[in-house]
Amino acid sequence: MKKLDFLKMGFEKRLYQKKVWLLSIAAILLPSSENTMRLARLPYTIRREDGEVFFIDPDTSEKVVIEDADYHAPLFAKHEKINIDNTWYHGIEGTITTTFGIYLLNRVVFWEAVKELAPYMNHLIEAKHVSGLISKLMVDNPLPGESIPEGKASVDQCLRISTQANYLEGFNEIWVKSGSVQALTVSKEVIALRERLFKEKADQLHDPVVAADVIKQVVDADYEEQMKGDSADFFIDKKFIDNARKKMFLVFGLERDFETGEFRLIKSPLNEGWDKEHITHLINTAVSASYDRGKSTGEGGADVNDLIRLTSRMRVAEPDCCSVVGEEIVLTESTFKGWVGSYYLEGGKPKPILSSSTNLIGRPINMRVPQHCQTKDGDFCVTCCGNALGGNENGLSAEVTNIATVFMLIKMKNAHVSKVDTVRLRLEDLLE
C-alpha cells in the first residue's frame, strides 16, 4: 500500500481521533515493550520492524507494508505536500496541493466540529480565520423543539472547535522544534555585521536614531536566519527575536538613563556577560521591568474592576431608539472598514454603512453613536451601537472593560518588552 492511500483510509475511518494512531504516523515511536503493546492494541497503527513500515489489517490479521515509507523518518511530516480532491474533503474543486499539517487541522478541528459548514482552508490558519468562521456560523443553541437554521452551527458545535484544537495542541511537542542549533546560538555572520556597524558608526552611536537603526539591521539579519532555521515555527511572535533574542544574543539595546532621561546604548548582550560599565542601567532596567510591571498590573486590574461594576448591567435593549442626534465623522480610507455595520443619519433616518458604501469616504456624515442614544434606563440600541457591538445583548460591558485592559497591556509592554525603534511616518496619516 502507498502511504497516501493509507492516510486517506485512516482519515475516512476517523482514526485521527485516537492519539496513538496519530502519533504513530507523525513520529517515530521507540521500540519499547510498552509502545509496542500500545500500538498493537489499536488497529491500523503504524509500526516499524526490521526495516519495514507496516500496519496490521484487523480484518485479515495480515501485515500490510507501506511501500514508499522511509524507515528512518515519520510517515508524514507537518509541511509535507500532498495532493487532495473532494474525496478527501468536501467542496474542493479539482485537485489541490496542500500540506499534511493543514489537512489535519481542517479535518480534525473544523470538519469534526461543524462538518460540511467549514470550507477547506488551504493556507496558514490563524486566529482570525477561526474567529471569522465562528462569527459566520454560530447561532444560539436550539431550545427543545427548535432546529438550527440551515448553514448555521450551534454554540455547542462551535465550542467543539476549541475542544478539537486543544486535542491537537499536545502534538506541538513533536511538530515544533523549540531547541535547534539556530535557536540556541547566534551565527558568526550576524555578530560580524554587528561589529562592522558599531565600528562604522562609532562616532554617531550617542544618537539614539543611529543606534536604533544599527540594532534594527542586526536584529533583521538574525530574524532572517531564524526564519530559515529548524525552529522557524517556534517563533510565533516577532518579540521572541527582536526583544528576547536581541537582549540575550545580539545587543542589549538602548535603555533610558533613569537620572538624565537620555538613551544609552548597551552594546553587549547578556550571554557576553554583564557590562560592568553599565551595571546601574542593566539593574535599573531589570528592576523597572519587574516592579513597574507588577504595579501597573495591579492598577490595570483595579480599573477593570471599576469598569465592570459601572457597566455590567448595560444591555442592548432595542433595535432603534430613533435618536436624531449623531456625531459628525469624516470617514477615510483607513478608518472606513471599522465603521461598516454602523448607521448614519440621512434626512433624519438611519442608514447602514455597507462594505460597498465607499462613496461615503471623504465627506462629513452624521453618525449614530452610543453617547447620543435615547434608550431608557442607561441601556443602548442596536442602531447607535452598530451591528457588530449591538449584535450581542450583553456584550457592551466586555467591550468597555477592554479599554482598561489595553491600557494595562501598554504599560506592561512598556516595561517588559521594551525596545527603541525608528519608524517612518507619513505626514498625511498624522494629519488625517
Ligand SMILES: [Zn+2]
Ligand atoms: Zn440609540
